[in-house]
Amino acid sequence: MDLLFIFEWLDTSFLADMSKAYGGVFAVVQMVHLVSLALLGGAVLITDLRLLGLVLRDVPSEVVTSNMDRWFSLALIIMAVSGVFMSSAVAIKLYYNEMFWAKMIGLSVGALFVYFIKRPLLAHPHETINVWALRLLAISSIVIWFTVAASGRWIGFS
Amino acid sequence: MSKTLLERLAIGLSVLFIGIIAIFWLTQVGDVMETLCLAYGDFCFDEPE
Numbered sequence: 001m002d003l004l005f006i007f008e009w010l011d012t013s014f015l016a017d018m019s020k021a022y023g024g025v026f027a028v029v030q031m032v033h034l035v036s037l038a039l040l041g042g043a044v045l046i047t048d049l050r051l052l053g054l055v056l057r058d059v060p061s062e063v064v065t066s067n068m069d070r071w072f073s074l075a076l077i078i079m080a081v082s083g084v085f086m087s088s089a090v091a092i093k094l095y096y097n098e099m100f101w102a103k104m105i106g107l108s109v110g111a112l113f114v115y116f117i118k119r120p121l122l123a124h125p126h127e128t129i130n131v132w133a134l135r136l137l138a139i140s141s142i143v144i145w146f147t148v149a150a151s152g153r154w155i156g157f158s
Numbered sequence: 159m160s161k162t163l164l165e166r167l168a169i170g171l172s173v174l175f176i177g178i179i180a181i182f183w184l185t186q187v188g189d190v191m192e193t194l195c196l197a198y199g200d201f202c203f204d205e206p207e
Contacts, residue, residue: 102182109175117171121164133165140172147179157193 004095010084011091019089026089033082037149040075043068044145048138051126061126069119076111099158103151110144 010016019026049055050064087094094100118137121129159167183190195202 106179113171113175117164117168120159121161121168124161129161130165130169133168136172136176137168140175143176143179147182154190154193157197 007091007095010088013088015085015088016091019085026086029082029085033079033086036075036078036082037152039071040079041145041149043072043075044141047072048141051134051138062122065122065126072114094155097155097158099151099154103148103155106144106148106151110141110148113141113144 019029046055047065047068050057050059050061056064118141121133121137126134191201191203194200
């Protein structure tokens with residue numbers, strides 16, 4: 001399915017007018033986007049390193065996971081909203097950028113994985129879950145979100 | 159979904175994602191090194207021009 005029409009619409013939208021006309025607004029939104037990325041990365045690392053038994057070993061992993069879940073979701077929402085605004089400034093360029101699509105695929109897969117596999121599984125008592133399922137879940141989560149962040153950075157280079 | 163099914167999905171999809179992402183970054187190694195060389199002067203095989 002060709003999604004170019006969405007990017008063409010975004011390129012001529014009010015958001016694009018604002019992001020292109022006011023560099024200061026774009027910079028502030030970019031800062032919010034990066035702070036959210038740091039928050040999301042922190043939540044992912046704390047959750048997954050605890051599942052691997054590498055940090056916070058004196059705190060039950062159920063407690064760490066449930067506390068980090070809300071920060072993860074908050075960061076994801078802020079990143080998505082600020083990301084749409086930032087995309088509007090260079091919408092057509094992004095459509096033809098393969099790293100942008102790598103990031104979008106990673107982001108979609110990561111979010112679906114978290115909400116449909118990881119969270120439902122971690123809702124069970126962690127000591128009853130297959131230890132390899134927990135370890136692989138944590139490693140794949142770190143790898144997926146690292147790829148999302150790294151490919152996002154790569155958009156600026158390509 | 160049952161816990162057993164979720165565990166199997168978690169293991170299978172994790173292995174799949176890690177494999178796909180490893181292949182993805184391996185295919186990007188050349189571009190990544192070239193970009194880091196041009197942008198920062200790191201990971202250069204030769205001196206940047």
